Structure formats: C-alpha cells, structure tokens
Amino acid sequence: MSSLTALFMRDFRLAIRVGGGGGIGVLFFLIVVTLTPFAIGPDLALLARIGPAILWLGALLASLLTLDRLFTADYEDGSLDLVLMADTPLELAVAAKAAAHWLTTGLPLVIATPLLGLFMNLDAGASAAVALTLLAGTPALTFIGLIGAALSVALRRGGLLLAVLVLPLTVPVLIFGVAASNAAIIGPLPFGTPFTILCALTMISLVVGVFAAAAALRQGME
Amino acid sequence: MSSLTALFMRDFRLAIRVGGGGGIGVLFFLIVVTLTPFAIGPDLALLARIGPAILWLGALLASLLTLDRLFTADYEDGSLDLVLMADTPLELAVAAKAAAHWLTTGLPLVIATPLLGLFMNLDAGASAAVALTLLAGTPALTFIGLIGAALSVALRRGGLLLAVLVLPLTVPVLIFGVAASNAAIIGPLPFGTPFTILCALTMISLVVGVFAAAAALRQGME
Amino acid sequence: MQAYQDVAMRLEASSLACVRGGREVFSGLEFTLGGGAALLITGRNGAGKSSLLRMLAGLVRIAGGQLTLTGGDPERTIPEQAHYLGHLDALKPSLTVAENLGFWARYLGGGAAPATALATVGLAALADLPAAYLSAGQRRRLSLARLVSVKRPVWLLDEPTAALDREAQDVLADLLKRHLAGGGLVVAATHGPIGLDGAQELRLGAPA
Amino acid sequence: MQAYQDVAMRLEASSLACVRGGREVFSGLEFTLGGGAALLITGRNGAGKSSLLRMLAGLVRIAGGQLTLTGGDPERTIPEQAHYLGHLDALKPSLTVAENLGFWARYLGGGAAPATALATVGLAALADLPAAYLSAGQRRRLSLARLVSVKRPVWLLDEPTAALDREAQDVLADLLKRHLAGGGLVVAATHGPIGLDGAQELRLGAPA
Amino acid sequence: MPLIDLANPTRYLQLSGRALPWLIAITAAACVAGLYLTANAPDDYQQGATVKIMFIHVPAAWLGMFGWAMMSAAALGTLVWRHPLADVAAKAAAPIGAAFTFLCLVTGSLWGRPMWGTYWVWDARLTSVLLLFLMYLGVIALWRTVEDPSRAARAAAILTLVGAINLPIIKWSVDWWNTLHQPASVIKMGGPAIYSTILIPLLVMAIAFTLLFMTLHVAAMRNEILRRRVRTLMLMQAQTAPGSGA
C-alpha cells in the first residue's frame, strides 16, 4: 500500500509543481469553451441550447489531451522500467496514476464548469446539473484515456494518435453525459435514467481501462 | 538553399513515414467533427447553421495539437543543437519546418473539408467556401502555432501548454474564417471583405510567427 | 554487511536466446553465477549486452531457453529481486534530488534512509536541488544511490561507470565489493574495467 | 589531410565565466589552443565540463569573459565552424542510418559522401536499418560519422568514448589524430584516456 | 484441411497458394450470379430502380461489421496464444473491412439522396457505421505507426477488443436517438419480413461479398507474410554482412 501512496503522491506533486500538467487542462477547457461563441456568433438562445454539449466536448478534449504523456514520460526517463520490475501489481500502479491524474485534471474541470456555464448563458440549476454529470463522467474519460496513454507507450508514439484511437470509445459517455444534463435542464425525460447509465459506464470503464492499460504496458515492453 | 531543402524533405519524410504524424491530424479532425452531433443531437438545421463554426474549430484544434512536438522532438534528440549551430539562418529553418508541417497536416484538412461538409448538411457551394477559407487560413494557424511550439521548447514543457498559449492568438483568424464562410453561404455581407482580412492575417502571422519562433528558440537555449 | 539469504543464491541461464526487432541477437547462451560473484558482460557494440541485461530484468521477452534463480525469495520473480541500472536514470527533473530518491526508496520498498544513500554517493549537498540541474555524472550518482537505499540481491548494471569521475568510480567499486561480500550477485555490461578483480567474464560474439 | 586554413588557427578563452540555473559554475577560466592541438577538459562530476563545451558551441550563454577564434573563416561564428558531439545523438528513429547521416551532411554543408563516412565508423552494413534499431554504441558511431562527413575545423566532444567498444575507440583516436594533423582543433571533456598523447589538459575545479 | 496445418506461415503459404485460384473462380461466379439476379430483380413500387442499391449496400454493411468481428477473433489469437498468423490475419482484415464499411457509407449516401433528400443525416445507424469506419482508420493508422509488426500486433489487438465492446453499445444508440434508417428486416426474430423476389438476390449477393472478402483476405495475408519475410531477410542481411563489425 505504501508504495501506491508513494506513486500517487509523486504524480500528484509532479502535476501541481511548477511546470506540471495540473491546471493546463482547465485552461484549455476554458479557452475552448470561450472560443465557441467567437466561432458561432453571439446568439444567446443558441448558446444556451448547445451549452451542455459544448461543455462536455471541451471536458472530453481536455481530459484526453492531458493524458497524452501519462505513461510516455515515465517510459522515456526509464521510470516505467522500474515500475514494471517492482512487486506492486501493475494494475494497481496504473490505477494510482489515474487517480492522481483525475484529481489534478478532471476535478478542476468540474469545479470550473459553473463559471463557464455563465458564459454559456446557462442558469444556476443547469450549470449545477452539467457539473454533476461531469463529476460522474470525467473519471470514465480518464479511465478510457488510460488505454490510449498506455497504447502510446507500446507504440512509441504519443500525441494525437492517442486521441484518435480513444475518442470513438468515449461516445457512450458523451451521449449519456449530455442526455443527463439536458434531462435536468429541459426534460422531459427523468434525470435519473441517463445519470445511472453514466455512473455504470464509469464503473465499467474503470475496470476495463485499468486492465487494458496494464495489458498494453506489459505487451509494449519488448 | 540546399540545406533548407534537406530540412524540409526530412520533416516531410518523417511525417509521412511509418510512424509520422501526417494523417493523424485529419483523423482527429474527422473524429471531432463526428462527435459534435453526438453531443448536440441530430438536428440537421442546427448543424447546418453551426457547421462552418464546427469545421473551423476542428481544424484549429487539429492544426495546433499536431504542432506540439515540432521543435520539442528536435530538442530532445539533440537535433536542435545542431540546427542552431548551422550557418543557415534560424528563421529560414523554422519556416522550412513550418512549410513541411502545413503540407502534411494543414493541406489534408482542407482536402477533407468537402467530405465533412456533407455530414454537416452543407451544400456543395458552402463546403467549397469553407474549404477555401481553410486553405487561406490554416497557414496562419500553423504559423501562430509555431510560436507556441518554440515556446514549449524554451519552457521545457509540451502538450496542451502550447495550445493554451496560442489559442487566444488565433481568435482573429477564427472570427474572420467563420465570417468569410458564412458570408459565402448565407450572406448578406460580401465574401471578399472578411476573406481579404483573413489573407492579410495569414501574411502577418507568417512574418510574426517565423521571427517570434526563432527568437523563442534562441532564448530557450540557456 | 549481512547475507541476503541463508542459502547461497545462484543465477543460471541455459540456452538463452534473444530476438530484437525480428532479428536474433544471440542464442544458446549459458552461464551460472553463484552468490558473491560478479559477471562482466563484454562484447562489441551491438553484441547484445544491454539486451541480455534487460532480459534478466524482465524487460525484454525471453525468446528461448531458461533463466532460474535459486536461493532467492521463492515468492518473487527475478526482476522483483533485481536492481536495474540502465542508460536512463528514472529521474523527474522537477522533483528535487531527495524527492526523487525518496520516491524510489518507498516504491521499491526501501531500506536505508535516503540521506545516508545520498551521502554515500557524494550528493548530500545537492539534496534539495531539482534534478533538472544535475550534470550527467551527478544524475548517474543519484542512480547509484538507489542501489544503496533499497536492498535487492541481484544487481544488473549497464555500463555503470559511464559519466562517472574517478572518485565516483571508486565509490561504485566499493559498493560492488560490499554487495558481493554480502552474498549478492552482480551482472554488469561494460567496455572497460569497473574495479572488480577476479570477476567472471562473458564475451558476446559477433555483430557491428 | 589538408589544412583548414593557410593561417594557423587559434582558440582563446579569457576569464570565461559560466552561470547555470542561477549558480556560478566556474569563472576566470583561461586557455589558448593552437591549430593541430587538443585540449582535454577533466574534472569531477558537475565541475562544468559539459557546460564549457556547450558554451563553445554557442548553446550556453557566456556569462562573462571572451572567446575568440583567430585564423578561421572571419565571416562565420565559432559555432558555425564547430562540430558538437554531446550526450544526445541527433538521430531520428524512423529514418535509416544512411538517411540520418545524409540529412546532416546536407544540412551542415557536407563534404565526404555519407557512404564513406559510414564505412569509416564500421556501420556500412547497417546503412538501411532504421536508427531505432541501433544499440547505444552503434548510435554513438553514427554520431562520429558526422564528424567525418562534414568538414569543420573545431571539434567539441563531450565524453566521446562513452558506449564505444575498443575497436570504435581506436577509430575515434585515429580520426582525432588525422583531424589534428590537418591543423584542426579538438576540445574534449573526458573522464578517461581518449587515445591522444601529449594533449593539453584543463582541470576544472571543485563541485560535487 | 485441418486447421492445425494452417498454423504455420509456410504451410499457410503453400495451402493458400493452391486454394487461391479456386477461391477466385468461385468468387467471380458468385458475383456474376448475384449481379445477374440483381439486374433482373423487380423494381420497387415505391422506390423504383434505386432499390437495387440495396443489393450492394446491405451486404457491404454486414461485411463491414464482420470485418471487426474477425479482427477481434484474431486479436484473441494474438494475445492469448501469441500466434504469428493471428497478427497477420488481423492486419490484413483491417483495410478490407474498412473498404466494405466505406462502400456501405457511399452506397447508403447515394441511396439517401433520392430517399431522404439528403446525402447524410445524423441518424444513429449511420453515425455508428461512420464511427466504425473511423475506428478502422484508427487501427490502420496504428499498424502504420509502428515499425515492429509484433509490437503493433499486440497494441492493435488490445484496441480491437476494447473497440469490440463499444460496437454493440454504439449499435444500441438506435434506441436513444430518433432514427430514419430502416430497422432490421432480414435478420430478426420471426424470420425475414421481405419479399423473396428481393430476398434471394440479396442473399446471393451477400454470399458473393463474403467470398470476395475471404479471397481478398487470403491474398492480403499472403502479401503480408511475404512482406515480413523480406523485411526479416533485409535485417538478417544487415546483421551478417561481412564487415558489419568495424
């Protein structure tokens, strides 16, 4: 256990330390969401209509793109070799890293959402609903992205390839995330149904993501 | 001159070679655009209304995110040291790299646009208009992104930081790109005005981008 | 120094083969190494020295043959009982020297306090410096500190003297001797002397 | 080998100072090096050897003092007349050995055909292999080939023997001798012998 | 032909070399028969001659999905049994599956123009096929990205399997999204709900397309095996060439 805490703490520290990745995700999220009105034009009704969708798309991109170097950085400096040689099960190590990542990237997205809701002309209740769905859904994005991050080590390639491989897998999360938000905002469907499915998707992706990522890392070692 | 050709050809080859980044940008563009209806819902009229905006946002992200490692990769393997030591002016070397990048990433985006226009329920004329604006505007995105790519060497950080630094600078390009597209599609403004401004922006960013990137690289060396 | 196990350890390779990138690097490799002994792997560039070490560390697939460690902890695999010191130093530039070492000591289940280990390799004064500021040899010394702070019986060293100055080479030689005296095993790839007398040598054949 | 210039070259440093990461690494450094001579920089880990070389290569800012090269091409800066061989090999893994070398030869304004250079360092047979497949020493040899294929009078070498086997070390020593015989200059940071007799030595003081 | 014989690439080359001409012949015959039946099928009273697009569209859709199923099976072979032929099978299937999926998309769009008045709608079925196509492109990009085929194989296998979990989920999206597209009428509980004048040519075309898939796949696998041999030979030559030492 102590070794997992150590790994979690190290990744957490790396992210919040000057130059770490924490914060960048939120900034990216903020910028992408604020760019949208520039592209679409300042039509308030339209913005409110597509607000939850834009927020979810922004969060999706911010989550996946920050995952890019989660394992690659460890691979390139040789840390991954040592992690693979340790007696801590790789699945747990992967989960610890994912937890640190979500805490430093996913959670800030959730916290920033009410603010952005303002820009998107959403009322307080609607913003809260979107934030709640993001709270339930962003872990799924992290865990799905984990697979891509591990594959990019196995492939010795990073960057967008990861996003390209992983984005199609996030479609169900996106659909139910937006559906739950819209259900809360405009109805007529009950909020509970899509939200429950969203939570279920998060659980499933936790298991699948962690195991697939660990498998990919093991396979990636030649 | 021959040394610039050599650099251009090397970068071009790296991009299209097995494992290069060429093609990934287009795929990302395709996927981001495809994801949008999942989030927004399959409302054809709405999609046609925001189609040019989505296409421009997708192209913007695809351009910037592929630029990520343009200089960082060279820095990490020591190539950049040698490029800095060569007698070829750094500005020209930077421009040669940018040209190779645009040819392997920006141009494919332009070519893919008519296809995506179909998905967005744009008619042939509208698609052509968007493609034309992208043809004029994506070089600007590449050159602006260049600054971020160079800064991320100077700062020893890559990934999203670049996007965060550079996205705000791309706002004018985005606004006039979408404005020109919409002018061509729905009027009432003449297409020429925003399009001319877009071309002017591209020219300016060529000069500014190349010089700023070269300066950032020089400063980045300690 | 105390012995690792009551039973003497023994690392055995029989008809080991290695394939990298679709090419056979070596095959039919045999060696036996008892506790307290060192094996120097030599050979030309590309002969497969690093590959062999990574294979022992479980980082390259064994394409044929067998590797066995007797007398070690039966519950753990060979990599779990080994230290691997490769060309990369497993350091995070933004963490300090002490934080870097402290992390590995905790993650690998450390023994000696990191401070002692840093003093051993002569980095005590730099403990609070970010690792980004280290010179090539200082990074290497920090890697050596890992060997000291976490106790593992098998040491796999890939050109351990690279970038080290004379003094650090002496520190390394000293560490090696103490490790061997405690019954540990050392397998090192090298192009030159590493300060161990009477070590076995395994010369890998052929390539570029 | 032909001399680089009619006038003998001369590299001079006067009261050179170096600051890295806000800390002074050295100051008041002086040396003079004539054409045909080699300067070995030695010193403990972190003494500033690599920093000095990178300073000569124009890659680290000169914090104080002066560097002058007389007798070279007056139109070009020192870095433009120098080869720098650092810890990194400037290779692209997905390009082949020949493509990698060919690119640098063309970019740096190459002389000798890449094929000859590859033969010199013993990599001729690997010309069409992607660089990703090279071992540590093979990569290093490929870096050496750059010195051969593009003619530049000043060679700045950071631990050039690292990862090289005996044979390749001999090749390097040979290259160095021919370069010096042609009136070239060599500045090398090293912890051991690099096969040059009678080279000047500059010992950098103090740190870790 | 016991399956175990195929397990070795050399054996596979021999056997498939003998079988390939026959496969080609049967495929050609089936295609001719299918096209003949298609040409003679009656026009639909509503849709006119455009209904004939269906005879290409529907089998293409089936085979597009079949391709991914096949890759998933091969992926298991790669991960569980580390079988070299499984890698080859998966790699060879990807472009063919992508091509059929693309054919489905194109014919569907062409059909959509007269039927729905637009080439494309964001209907659940259509979108899920588009996503399938994009996933194919992702896998192909992955294969193209990695030099070392066995490493690429393992990565692609993991991605294929994860993608396979996602496919049915995408398909169910029909239930969450309003849909324009024809619901399943051939393959459904209680037997096909379609006239036999249309059903028979459709089934023949489906058989022809399946044979076409198989033939292309066998040929592509042969190419891939040979390509790998050439690569290995090149690498071996590089290693053993005289003077590769110094």
Ligand code: HEM
């Ligand atoms: C690009 C657009 C289209 C795509 C991607 C598409 C996709 C598909 C797919 C995947 C199937 C197989 C369904 C299954 O067996 O589960 C299918 C079947 C079918 N499609 Fe399309 N389709 C498109 C356009 C159209 C259009 C415009 C029509 C005509 C109105 C049409 C009519 C049919 C019919 C009749 C079937 C057979 C259904 C059955 O019997 O199972 N499709 N299509």
Ligand SMILES: Nc1ncnc2c1ncn2[C@@H]1O[C@H](COP(=O)(O)OP(=O)(O)OP(=O)(O)O)[C@@H](O)[C@H]1O
């Ligand atoms: N990038 C850097 N930023 C800040 N400080 C640095 C950096 N690189 C090195 N230093 C510091 O500068 C000093 C000199 O480092 P340098 O790499 O020149 O030493 P060196 O003599 O080459 O040592 P070695 O024998 O270990 O290679 C060291 O104290 C080191 O901590």
Ligand SMILES: Nc1ncnc2c1ncn2[C@@H]1O[C@H](COP(=O)(O)OP(=O)(O)OP(=O)(O)O)[C@@H](O)[C@H]1O
């Ligand atoms: N990642 C890799 N992929 C494919 N082939 C590789 C890889 N790394 C090394 N090789 C090949 O394997 C062989 C052995 O390489 P290895 O690194 O083990 O050599 P080495 O004995 O350590 O050489 P050196 O003295 O240069 O370090 C070489 O021929 C090399 O080309």
Ligand SMILES: [Mg+2]
């Ligand atoms: Mg080696």
Ligand SMILES: [Mg+2]
């Ligand atoms: Mg140094």
